[in-house]
Amino acid sequence: MACTVREDEGKERFMQHGFFDDREQSQTETGPKGTVLRVPVVTTAPLGVLDYRWDNEMPPPEPGLIVEVPLGGRKVRGVIWHKASDQSGKKVSDAKLKSIEKLYDVPPLSEELLKLVAWVAAYTLSPLGSVLKMCLPVQAALEEGPSQTGVCWTADCAPPARMTHARQAVLDAAADGRVRTVPELAKTASVSDAVVRGLMKCRALQTTTIAADSPYGQPDISRHGPELSQEQTIAAEAIKNAVFTGGFAPFLLDGITGSGKTEVYFEGLAEALKTGGAQVLVLVPEIALTSQWLDRFHHRFGVRPVVWHSDVGQAERRRAWRQIATGEARVVVGARSALFLPFRHLAFITVDEEHDPSYKQEEGVLYHGRDMAVVRAKYAECPIVLASATPSMESLVNANSGRYVCLKLRERHGQAVLPDIHTIDMRKHPPAAGSWLSPKLKEAIDKRLFRHEQTMLFLNRRGYAPLTLCRTCGHRIECPNCSAWLVEHRFKHKLECHHCGHEIPVPEACPQCDTADSLVACGPGVERLFEEVNRDFPSARIGVMTSDTMESPTETATMVHQIAEGRLDIIIGTQIVTKGYHFPNLTLVGVIDADLGLRGGDLRAGERTYQQLEQVAGRAGRADKPGEVLLQSYEPDHPVITALANNDGEHLMRLEGEAREKLHMPPFGRLAALILSGPNQRTVMEQGRLLAVSAPASGSVQVYGPAPAPMARVRGNFRMRMLLHAHKGEPVQVIIRDWFGRTKMLPEVKVKVDIDPYSFM
Template structure:
């Protein structure tokens, strides 16, 4: 074979990243007359006995032994879809390296809707236009159809029947008489284009200054990270909407807005639709497969202009991303704890840099990481210190439960109960916050002391009295609440310990029997639309008292809500988590921010057994800045994030002895050196999860250490025992 033919053969070699847990692309042979596709193009290739769709990659970035041309499997075909752009491919490589994950699994998140790559189904659509025949007889049903179709939008017969409330025979008759025209079209139609109102709301001085900064960065089309730090009710959403308005001036621009729990933000969507005329394109797990296919296809084609999604939306294949917004950037739900472990806020910063577009991180309680980045000048800080309009910050009252607590068996202190009674008399609303689902977190036998635990996890089962079941909130195990103690068989000896929202509901019902009451938790709001209906009821005044878990803290605006009671302000401070103080402060500030957002003053009551705790004191005095400064100094002193690096190793397996042995091997091979500290192995606080035993190790280094290289070298020196897995979490947020 000549050198020339050798070169020609190599030109037919393509590297393909496939959506599988592989550490590098695979090489394939490109056969046929067409030129080999360039990086980014999608191709179908064989993988074992399967066919998969992957992306042509720059294989030179990955080290590995090159397979001889003669042994390469041929690629099957090119895929008729928009190629991945260079910024997204760069993000895949970067996230894989940073999180120590297989790049194929990052690509799998980008190609999360395989159906969208197989072509969109085509169905019959009907439409109306000027000049079509009039039906021989205009019945009320036919008139309803023609009135609907007068907007010129093509619809399937089933859509017409549902929207007009008529039978299929009525629609068929109009088609046969030429009053409607049929055409085969893809079922996935383009989304409506957002069109901002000519005049937006009147902004305050601080708001306008912040909005002008964001808009100028959007117009400049370059990477510019902002921290939009505004107190609750200060109008942060309206500020970053101005950036969206500026971006939409470019007819090809796309905007991504990340929200921590998108299914719980009905008011945000109403505000967007009011400002831009249509709802944004939505991306989350509850929209259904057809909805995901449509959204993914329109995003990849560049036609979806504003996309609002949960953390996974960060990996969608945008064509021209011109602005990224991370709302409630402090929220812990941005941290993905399963599969590929990553923090969406941090990866959003990276994607904005690769896309050369502005990024807005918005919060009333910014994370320590974002605060430090702003102080260091890496982010531009935009401060909003006043509530928008006539609203004022609520008054704060701390109830010392050691001296002012309720009677035994009750959970609402007299001062809070009196405030709720007062609001009921004035026709105002109250909210009670307790971050515990169910009726009680523990069921105990008074006779023998037995505590009912999950058989698969080292966790107590939570009683859900309304369903007469005990449930594990970690693995989902559920059992009927027994009549007798499973240990001693005594009858009537099982008692609930501690309050959950169901138990609180029971007390509120007894105390305020005429009050209209609702409970907001992930157990009670289980279907799409449940949250929107609940929000509408509160807004309309149909409810007097709302009891909720953390989902009530998500930025809701209820003008008639003037009393907020935190039943256990100390709850999040137990357990020794690195971020326990910061996280509890953020959560309490957010829930307190629901009070007094209209023209009526609000009051927040914090029930605490430790009123002198720095977190409770910071909320009570409104001096959150001093609290966060103290937290920052403490972290800096001990070189904890963001002033140092952490990586967690979670060792898990079905056999405890094998898990312990793997931990010992890791400890013997642990890295050493100045500024490197390794803790563990030790049983995890949640030592058994879904039937697997779990031990943890933690490595701490200085800020400038390449901790990924350190951990990779460490793991390379250790072979796990049989059936044991080691999961790496860079920048851990959970220590369970």
């Protein structure tokens, strides 16, 4: 294998766990100058930099070129990492080097993107290859795509022997020399395809082969958006000036729900597109849920942007990747993975709903999309806007310290005003037995139905019930692979694990004692809430919005249009209903369990609960009708609930910040989580013991654990967790590298490091 030989077994184990120090670049061995050109390549395998041979007859390679190389008996994709060399060195001899076998005919990855890959790998303690793989997700994009016949007019074309009005119309349309498909030219000339084909037959038009992937439409920046308020204008001008000037400039756009943040950053987007070839990236938390955003973009710019997310088909992903790489695709909206697309000239970035926890990647390379977007903007030397009605603590601290420019919007757009928020004390106003809606909330729903207005009921719990137990023996039905109960999904007639996907039909008898009809559902999910609402309001038109009922972007868009057009009276949903939707006739939001997110020891529980409930409250009263929000709570005096009721999130976040600062907790300190997992519980515990024995210890660095993870078993693997807590400024990555370097790593145990963890499960 043509990689640099490691010097000892310890580094081999270190590399297998993903912590190889990629700064140790491969070196070249002495040989006659000009005989062998050694090329450093990073492949999509979880490794560092490897050396390969490049024939002298070929042009010298440049960094960023995408290649195919042999590795371990297979062929893998890779990227030339830095300039090739024929200088002297040591390690692998020229004779043992394997050759680069293929150079893909696509533009090279930019220096800016290569810097981002290296930075993310170093920050997250991930192999370079694992990060690079996120830049090359579509193998088909590297190959020549399908082709089709194109036609055009050139000076060599002979006029037809017989001219007609239809033929003249075609020739007039083709006179610009542009290559078009037959249907496209026929449509331009307002004739049938047969007329075009007749001209092709008599050689009055020239045929050629063109790519089957049609180019994306170009945004029309001459179109004007809605008239902005004074607040919006000030914010928009600041962003536009930064885009015009160029250079890295981070903004926090802190605007209440309904204040028109989208229209503000659209102004910056339009300014960026005035420069020929400039490209724009807009990150959104969950692209499948942004149908209204796409409609607004189309209305503003006359075309739809390029969409990038995991549900996009392979053919469309190939088309998008290639046209982004060539610079033809000007505006891309996508989920966090769009951050690693091969833009040629990235001039502006927006991270919409920057507070959303969906930006945190919890599998593979563990990174936060918002934070990495700021890094990419710095390398691209372009402005970036982080937009939210409920900014994250990290962004608020950066704004308060002057690292970000803070732009505030404190008025709702147009005639809309913020909704009134009231708390329902469930200790004083409990629901009837077997119900989850308080009498006060039911009364408010009745009023909306009478006035033909809409209600949204929020409960962040999927399925029918989170627990199924036996009334006879007390048995709880658990997942065989995970430390979790199976959740009943009555719509699908199944019990399902939300962690590994294991599912079974709902049993007719208890699996433990075999007693028939003894199983009972405990606790409410949205499906159970639907059952209650359907019973209490039989004439209402009711819809349910969850990730189980909205399985594709098309289904989501259909539901959103139904709500916006007033075809539903009551909408029941989980967190997906909080994603910035605008429903003009929705005037009541009812939160079924406002205390749900406050339970447990999550560092960000209070912040996250406030953000989620403030977002869902913001769906009410967004047009000319006043809105109302009712929070059902058993802890109405909790600071989060009080802040919501008093519309005083700034005070809550200030108290939260002061508490974290005293304890040196993020963003005033550093956390890194170690997740140990494996099929053998004893081996996992032993790996935890070995790490604990060699753990770093100082006044500013503490290590807690190992301890069983709250989710102690997932997908058949036992899990333990350790937590490194350090004061701000401590080189956490260096500390962990050193720690792992002096610890024996057991091959049966996977150790995953999560820098800046958001999940503590």
